[in-house]
Amino acid sequence: MKNLMKLQTLLLMLIVSSVMILGSCKKDDPIVEGDKTALNALIVQADVLAAGATPSAYPQTAIDNFKAVLATVKTAAATKLTQVEINNLVTQLTEAMATFRSQAYGYINEALNLNAGWHFDEGTGTTATAFSTVKHVATFVKGNVALLGADAMLPTWVTGVKGGNAVLLNKGANLQVPYTTSFLPVDISISVWIKPTELYEHNYIISQNYWQGYKLQTQGGGKPFFTYKSTKAVDPIINADNEMDHSIRAGFWNHIVITLNGTTKELKFYVDGTLTKTWTEATKGIAPLIQTLTNPAPQPFIIGCVATDAEVAANMSWATADNHGYFKGAIDELKIYNIALTDGQVSKLYNDEKP
Numbered sequence: 001m002k003n004l005m006k007l008q009t010l011l012l013m014l015i016v017s018s019v020m021i022l023g024s025c026k027k028d029d030p031i032v033e034g035d036k037t038a039l040n041a042l043i044v045q046a047d048v049l050a051a052g053a054t055p056s057a058y059p060q061t062a063i064d065n066f067k068a069v070l071a072t073v074k075t076a077a078a079t080k081l082t083q084v085e086i087n088n089l090v091t092q093l094t095e096a097m098a099t100f101r102s103q104a105y106g107y108i109n110e111a112l113n114l115n116a117g118w119h120f121d122e123g124t125g126t127t128a129t130a131f132s133t134v135k136h137v138a139t140f141v142k143g144n145v146a147l148l149g150a151d152a153m154l155p156t157w158v159t160g161v162k163g164g165n166a167v168l169l170n171k172g173a174n175l176q177v178p179y180t181t182s183f184l185p186v187d188i189s190i191s192v193w194i195k196p197t198e199l200y201e202h203n204y205i206i207s208q209n210y211w212q213g214y215k216l217q218t219q220g221g222g223k224p225f226f227t228y229k230s231t232k233a234v235d236p237i238i239n240a241d242n243e244m245d246h247s248i249r250a251g252f253w254n255h256i257v258i259t260l261n262g263t264t265k266e267l268k269f270y271v272d273g274t275l276t277k278t279w280t281e282a283t284k285g286i287a288p289l290i291q292t293l294t295n296p297a298p299q300p301f302i303i304g305c306v307a308t309d310a311e312v313a314a315n316m317s318w319a320t321a322d323n324h325g326y327f328k329g330a331i332d333e334l335k336i337y338n339i340a341l342t343d344g345q346v347s348k349l350y351n352d353e354k355p
Contacts, residue, residue: 034083039090043077046070046097058104066100069093106348108341115182116301117335123157123165128175132335136177136301143172144309147321155304158330161193161253162355166332167304170197172324174305179298183208184291185338189259190216191349196250196329204306204325205256206334209299211237214289215306216258217325222246224256224269230287240284242269242277253332255350261340262288268340273350275343304331 143152153171160166214228306325
């Protein structure tokens with residue numbers, strides 16, 4: 001409602017300013033016309049945005065208001081304008097476009113709600129820098145040599161889900177990010193594209209202190225599987241999958257989203273934009289995610305593996321070369337949100353990112 005009022009106010013301002021511009025352009029006025037290159041380019045972008053706006057993606061009122069603003073800007077742009085007037089129209093149209101985009105069904109305010117996100121589009125080097133507000137740096141780490149010997153590998157680059165780049169992992173190859181509290185928000189959503197080369201029980205996608213924080217993996221049956229430590233005093237560690245065999249396929253790009261809402265106590269699984277399972281307090285004892293990591297102390301946030309070499313050596317006597325807990329395949333478009341995404345937001349993420 002506030003955004004609609006803002007757009008309507010902006011429309012009124014544009015109408016008034018356009019009348020002033022048109023009314024002041026008398027034949028004797030010595031107007032020095034400004035450069036409309038930036039304004040014309042922005043109008044082209046706005047035209048594309050307006051043309052693609054459908055009632056299934058935006059409220060009809062928002063579409064009507066935005067198109068009215070755009071029409072007013074075009075009318076003003078067709079007249080002789082000073083550079084100051086042109087700059088004002090650029091500002092007004094930019095604001096109108098931002099407001100309109102925020103009204104889309106499924107809109108996510110990434111400036112507020114994206115704690116960490118990687119496109120993995122570097123394609124070279126041994127680090128990946130987050131595009132989120134905080135530029136978390138993920139550093140390539142070689143697999144555990146003590147377990148894997150000469151087979152231990154470093155991450156490499158490979159073609160991503162939409163033709164950019166992604167990270168290819170195997171034989172313990174992983175990326176590690178220094179821990180911050182932003183990896184343990186009160187509510188959390190994890191969105192990621194994976195292309196496993198094979199399905200097995202320990203295909204770990206990400207891990208923050210493994211069982212003492214949370215970890216996301218796929219299992220041999222092709223199911224996404226999430227484990228996290230909750231705030232419950234008794235039986236705090238919660239394990240859940242989406243109970244759908246073969247929902248994840250080897251050799252193909254799969255979109256996985258899990259959302260944990262600490263208020264409603266719901267854990268949801270989505271595959272390729274579709275909700276596949278909802279766990280509740282009644283069905284799985286869902287409780288809020290723990291915020292404090294004490295035993296062990298906070299470990300790095302790991303992409304493609306379950307734990308650091310030190311933690312494997314100290315706490316995972318079961319780990320062997322064949323049963324280590326590392327991802328086999330490619331990972332792309334990894335995002336950590338501080339909200340439980342809605343069905344519409346997940347659907348939009350999938351449709352925006354799918355090949």
